[in-house]
Structure formats: C-alpha cells, structure tokens
Amino acid sequence: MRGKIDWQNYRSIVVLTGAGISAGSGLPTFRGPGGLWSDAKILEFGTVDALRERPFEVWRFFAPLREKLKSVQPNPGHLALATLEADLQPEQGFTLITQNVDGLHQRAGSKNVIEYHGGIYRTRCSNRSCFFEPFEDFDAHLEEPQVCPFCGDPLRFDIVLFGELIPMDAQRLAKQAIRKCDLFLAVGTSGTVFPAADFVVTARSHGAHTILINLEEGQSNVTSFNEVYFGPAETLLPELLAGKTD
Ligand SMILES: [Zn+2]
Structure with a gap:
C-alpha cells in the first residue's frame, strides 16, 4: 500500500x-476534558512562581505524569x-x-x-546557574524532596512551566x-x-x-x-x- x-x-x-x-x-492530556489537571490547578502549580515558593508541592503535582510513563x-x-x-x-x-x-x-x-x-522524564537543578547536568529519571520520588548534590537547591522536572x-x-x-x-x-x-x-x-x-x-x-x-x-x-x-x- x-x-x-x-x-x-x-x-x-x-x-x-x-x-x-x-x-x-x-x-491523558495535560489539560482540557479528561486531562490530568484542571486549568485552575495548572495555573496554581504549573508556574515559575509556585516552583520558587513551594518546590515540593510543584514536584508532587507533576509527579503523576512521570509515574504514568512507566505503564505506557x-x-x-x-x-x-x-x-x-x-x-x-x-x-x-x-x-x-x-x-x-x-x-x-x-x-x-x-x-x-x-x-x-522539555521532558518530564528528566530531572534538573532549579538553580539556573548550577552546573549539575539534567539526567534521565523515571522514578517519581514522592517520599521526600530531591535536592541538588552540587548546590543543595531543590531539583525539578525538566519541563517548561x-x-x-x-x-x-x-x-x-x-x-x-x-x-x-x-x-x-x-x-x-x-x-x-x-x-x-x-x-x-x-x-x-x-x-x-x-x-x-x-x-x-x-x-x-x-x-x-x-x-x-x-x-x-x-x-x-x-x-x-x-x-x-x-
Ligand atoms: Zn544545583
């Protein structure tokens, strides 16, 4: 054919x-009908301000999508x-x-x-001037906040907020x-x-x-x-x- x-x-x-x-x-799509998150939640947690103020809450908010990748x-x-x-x-x-x-x-x-x-299966340092390289990671790490081994700042998903x-x-x-x-x-x-x-x-x-x-x-x-x-x-x-x- x-x-x-x-x-x-x-x-x-x-x-x-x-x-x-x-x-x-x-x-599931990020937002919209049947999406992982409502628009209101995305606007609450999916922002650069939220990441600065409460990085672990932002981490836990996006973690289900990383978790989902294991089964698709x-x-x-x-x-x-x-x-x-x-x-x-x-x-x-x-x-x-x-x-x-x-x-x-x-x-x-x-x-x-x-x-x-970006890619949610990568983790990187939230400090833009840090030299710690983004790395591939499929674990959701929900138990405790992940911190950078170089500078001690919170780690984050490598996605654009x-x-x-x-x-x-x-x-x-x-x-x-x-x-x-x-x-x-x-x-x-x-x-x-x-x-x-x-x-x-x-x-x-x-x-x-x-x-x-x-x-x-x-x-x-x-x-x-x-x-x-x-x-x-x-x-x-x-x-x-x-x-x-x-
Ligand atoms: Zn760092």
Whole structure:
C-alpha cells in the first residue's frame, strides 16, 4: 500500500506533534476534558512562581505524569513517524518538533527530536546557574524532596512551566527547520494556538506544503493548511505515511 502523503518528493520535512499523538497511548492530556489537571490547578502549580515558593508541592503535582510513563508505550502514530525518518533518503532532512514532555517519540525510535516544552522524564537543578547536568529519571520520588548534590537547591522536572521561556536551542533549531522545510505536518494539535499557529504561517510563507492531522474538525485551524485529515493519529499516520511498497 502506498500512503496518501507523497513524502518521497520532499527534500525537508518538519513534523510538529501535540498531545493528540500520545492520547492513543493512553496518556491523558495535560489539560482540557479528561486531562490530568484542571486549568485552575495548572495555573496554581504549573508556574515559575509556585516552583520558587513551594518546590515540593510543584514536584508532587507533576509527579503523576512521570509515574504514568512507566505503564505506557509508543503507539502506531509514534512508530509511523520513526519509520518515516528511517526510510528517508540521506539528502532528505527531517525534524520532529514535539510539544509533548513524555519522551514517547524517542522511545519509538525517532532521532532528530526537538522537545519544545522539555521532558518530564528528566530531572534538573532549579538553580539556573548550577552546573549539575539534567539526567534521565523515571522514578517519581514522592517520599521526600530531591535536592541538588552540587548546590543543595531543590531539583525539578525538566519541563517548561508557565512564566518560563521555551529553551533557546529548541526555539532556534525549530525556526531554522521550519524556514527551510517544503513539507510541514502538524499532528495531534489544533493548529490554532502557539506554537502551531505560528509555525504553519512561517512554513507557508517559505513555500512549504502544509498538512494538519487532528482528531476533530472543531477548533482546528483548517484554513491555514493545504490538506487536513481528521481522526486518531495512531490510525491516520500509518495510513498516510505508508511505505515504499505499492
Ligand atoms: Zn544545583
């Protein structure tokens, strides 16, 4: 079977993924209906001010998501993107920008991944000038506050909180990739809010073909995309990106 997206004909592909791609793995979205947290709780605990004032409460607030990662697996949507990257010719560029903090793309085998909002499976020091390197950790450590072995400040999850900037490297690399891509795919995101809404405009203004794959038409930014597909990413992506054999 040949997929519906002729990815063989593009020289540089950028994929942006949002919470919708991990929903098929049974991972609840951060917020919204059925989400892990209400908007009110997110605004109470998910901020840089809360982290400064009560770091262990913020830790305990996000810990269930890290805990949940132990029992979830990448789904066929994640795997289809990893296969796509592996099947490209050496001269074809590929960048996967994800807003998800779950690390499921890397576990599926994706290589060139930009984590726009960090990764909850990493821990780092809350002191920005500390030299302690972020490290991978899948334990929730709920029993006692974790402190930095170098400076003694509280440790924190390596995710972007409200009031914090997107990491500079992630911003720069994403911008570069979007400006030179000729195919832009947004998956599992409505395309109406930052960063997807900006990315699609930039990609189009640089001549890229743009495709949206999202669960529902409602709320989706249909007008900014050349093609739109509605349905679960874990079903649609394997069909749309199906491989070389006819
Ligand atoms: Zn430190």
